[in-house]
Amino acid sequence: MTLATAMGDGSKPVRATPDIRIAVSCTIIAKNEVDRIGRCIQSVAGLVDEIIVVDSGSTDGTQELARSLGARVVHNDWVGYGPQKRFAEDQAKHDWILNLDADEWLSEPLRDELRALLSGETLPAKTFRMRVTIVYPQRETPAPFADSTICLRLYDRRASRYVTSLVHDSVPATPDVVLLKGRILHKSFRGLADVIRKELTYFELQKVEKRKSRLAMMLRLPTEFPWQFFRYYILNRHIFGGLYGFAVASTIGFMRFMRLVIMLGW
Numbered sequence: 001m002t003l004a005t006a007m008g009d010g011s012k013p014v015r016a017t018p019d020i021r022i023a024v025s026c027t028i029i030a031k032n033e034v035d036r037i038g039r040c041i042q043s044v045a046g047l048v049d050e051i052i053v054v055d056s057g058s059t060d061g062t063q064e065l066a067r068s069l070g071a072r073v074v075h076n077d078w079v080g081y082g083p084q085k086r087f088a089e090d091q092a093k094h095d096w097i098l099n100l101d102a103d104e105w106l107s108e109p110l111r112d113e114l115r116a117l118l119s120g121e122t123l124p125a126k127t128f129r130m131r132v133t134i135v136y137p138q139r140e141t142p143a144p145f146a147d148s149t150i151c152l153r154l155y156d157r158r159a160s161r162y163v164t165s166l167v168h169d170s171v172p173a174t175p176d177v178v179l180l181k182g183r184i185l186h187k188s189f190r191g192l193a194d195v196i197r198k199e200l201t202y203f204e205l206q207k208v209e210k211r212k213s214r215l216a217m218m219l220r221l222p223t224e225f226p227w228q229f230f231r232y233y234i235l236n237r238h239i240f241g242g243l244y245g246f247a248v249a250s251t252i253g254f255m256r257f258m259r260l261v262i263m264l265g266w
Contacts, residue, residue, distance in 0.1 A: 014026075014044075014045065014048060014049065014050055014051045014070040014071065015049060016046060016047060016048055016049045016118075017046045017047075019115070019119050020046075020047065020049075020115070020118045020119060021118065021119055021120065021121060022096055022117075022118040022119075022120070022122075022123060023049045023093075023094040023096065024047065024048045024049060024094060024096045024097070024098050024118065024154075025048065025049065025050050025051075025052060025092035025093055025094040025096065025097055025098070026044045026047075026048040026050070026051045026052070026097075026098045026099070026100060027051075027052050027054070027085065027088035027089060027091070027092060027097055027098070027099050027100075028040060028041070028051065028052070028053045028054070028066075028071075028088070028099075028100055028101065028102050029053075029054045029055075029056070029084050029085060029088055029101070029102070030053055030054070030055050030056070030058065030062050030066070030102040031055060031056045031057055031058050031062070031078070032058045032059065032060045032062060033058070033060075033062050033102035033103065034058070034060045034061045034062045034065050035060075035190075036102055036103045036187060037053070037062055037065060037066055037102040038065055038069060039105045040100055040101075040102050040103070040104055040105050041053075041066060041069045041070070041071055042069065042105075043100075043105035043106040043111065044098065044100070044106060045070075046115075047098075047106075047111065047114055047115060047118065048098055049093070049094060050072060050092070050093055050094070051066075051069075051070060051071040051072065052071065052072050052074060052088055052091045052092060053066040053071045053072070053073045053074070053102075054074050054075075054076050054084060054087060054088040054091065055073055055074070055075055055076075056075070056076060056077060056078040056084065057075070057077070057078070062102075072091075074088075074091050080165070080166030080167070080205060081165070081166060081167060081168065081169035081205075082162050082163045082164045082165040082166060082167075082168060082169055082170075083164055083166070085099060085162040085169050086161060086162045086164065089157050089161055089162065092157070095156050095157050095158050096123075096154070096155070096156055096157075097154070097155055097156075097157050098114075098153060098154050099153050099154075099162075099171075100153065100184065101186070103186060103187045103188055104132065104184050104185065104186045104187075105184070105185055106182070106184060106185075107182055107183045107184070107185055109181070109182040109183070110130065110180065110181075110182025110183055110184065111182070112182070113180055113181060113182045114154075114180075114182070117180075123156075124176070124178060125174065125176040125177055125178040126155065126156045126159035126160065126174040126176060126177075127152050127154070127155040127156070127159065127160055127171065127173050127174045127176070127177045127178075128152070128153070128154040128155065128177070128178050128179075128180055129150050129151065129152045129153070129173070129177060129178070129179045129180065130150070130151060130152075130153050130154070130179075130180050130182065130183065130184050131148045131149070131150055131179075131180075131182075131183045131184065132148060132149045132150075132151050132153075132183070132184045132185075132186050133146050133147070133148040133183045133184070133185055133186060134146050134147045134148070134186055134188060135185050135186060135187050136187075136241060136244055136245075136248075137187060137189065137190055137191055138244070141185075142185065143240050143241040143242075143245065144240045145237045145240045146237065146240070146241070147232075147236040147237050147238060148183070150179065151170070151184075152170065152171040152172075152173055152177065153171075153184065154180075155171050155174075159174050160172050160173070160174055166205045166208060167202060167205045167206050192247060192248070192251050195248070195251050195252065195255065196251065196255060199252070199255040199256075199258070199259070200255075200258075200262075203255075203258070203259045203262045203263065204262065206259065206263060207262055207263050207265075212263060214264060217260045217263060217264055218264070220260060221257070221260055221261075224256055224257045224260055225253050225254055225256070225257040226253075228252065228253040228256040228257065229249050229250060229252075229253035231253075232248070232249040232252050232253060233245070233246065233249035233250075233253075236249075
């Protein structure tokens with residue numbers, strides 16, 4: 001049974017600055033993110049009226065750090081990506097939600113853009129997309145032409161919410177969706193060993209949720225690694241990341257091959 005227990009409020013509760021007129025709750029899901037969640041929380045300071053961290057069992061002090069930075073920490077046993085983020089939505093006091101992962105932070109241009117947006121009387125749309133750009137572990141800024149994904153992260157939960165999928169943490173766009181210009185920066189892995197661990201966990205969830213044709217998966221096996229390497233190295237532009245970018249694309253390509261192996265039950 002899922003455990004949902006409030007773990008206490010922050011010692012310095014978060015408040016938006018007086019110029020912000022649209023009240024927003026920032027939701028973050030986390031487990032063992034003490035080395036990364038601080039920058040995430042600090043990047044929304046002054047923009048949102050509350051920060052909710054849904055923790056699924058950290059043992060490294062993530063909860064204490066989040067509270068010290070003003071977040072409200074709530075425990076919820078891990079239930080999959082979509083359900084965990086929906087649980088976070090349910091904890092929010094406000095209908096407008098800004099969702100970030102613990103390993104992400106707002107760039108300064110995006111902070112400025114959000115401040116201008118939230119200082120108005122109303123918002124021009126019910127959902128807003130943002131570019132999420134990869135930052136390699138050993139860097140503080142993205143590589144040239146770094147890989148970016150467009151994700152919907154600011155939304156009115158009365159109009160749209162996270163889907164219930166175990167593996168897909170996405171919010172369906174409303175017809176009036178707006179793409180913001182600023183970027184979210186994302187240190188999605190601590191190193192290549194972290195990529196392997198995260199991918200294996202993700203693939204096990206896919207194995208539970210997805211039902212693919214065994215024949216189709218077996219036919220893809222010979223070409224899966226070269227195609228995925230090409231996709232990540234060339235199309236997703238890790239070629240501009242030097243030797244590290246080559247290693248990243250090779251690792252992800254191999255793990256996508258392993259996804260088929262795992263889903264086949266081999």
